[in-house]
Amino acid sequence: MENRMNFPGNALRLCIDRRNEDIHGRLYCMAGQEAVTFDDSCTLFMLGEEIFDYLQVPQAYQQKRSFRKVEGYLTSIAWTPWENPLMIYEQQGQCATFDIIVQTRKKTSWQGLLKDAKGNVLASFGSDLELLHKITENIPV
Template sequence: MNVSDNRMTEEKRKSRFYPLNGIRVCIDREGETLAGRMYSKMTDDVMEFESTSKMLLEADMLFDEKGYPQRFMEARSFREKETTSASYRLPEEIVPDHVIWEQQGKCCTIDIIVESRRKAGWQGTVCMPDRSHVREFKSELEMLKIMEVMIEMQQKSAS
């Protein structure tokens, strides 16, 4: 590959669009439970997790903080509310696309695009980083099952 090919590949990688409602899940340890990192264009913080429940909670807190994708219903609370998570505009893009695309997990990498948060759950798509396998989900449990299959596929292709 010559210098112009490298430059073109670099430009193509930098021009790829990553959705604002996407979460890049980089799985660094897999076994009884998953552990790794998550990245989003809406925050420059790396969201680390040691379990699937922590992964879901971290992402849900980010969505609540940014108001995108918006909750279908406000969560009930017996405590006095300080602020509301309702936001009716798209959040600011903090991290450029190419930074998200560069992130890779030690075991595998999966992209989750959350289209909505209706019926007290997430709906959207789960896909491989190269977009070779894209599957829709209607709940977090269904999403986790799809992720399990994709993790196995990535591990088989790596060996």
């Protein structure tokens, strides 16, 4: 178990509340206390990408190109700052809880570490697909 002094800005707290053919749950980040809910793994990655763009950490290696202004889901959230950022660690999923530390965002994918709820490193990953595989294999049955 790691000594937790803060919650990294480049991390997401992944709370998985349900699992059937796909995973369903909530994401928490340093932007604020509000949970960002997702109903499938595709939405998990799209919202995660939007969170990292919003926080500007880690910077994407490539900028998305758009010919019109696209309003994202996160712009509709009135973020409430964390009184104590360590409270993120209190958020737990009904099925499983993980911390996703994204170190880089290359080739429109994430690279980083997957940790369990206690802060133990479960795996490193080099792509979104690899991360999804590591998450699903570490959800208790």
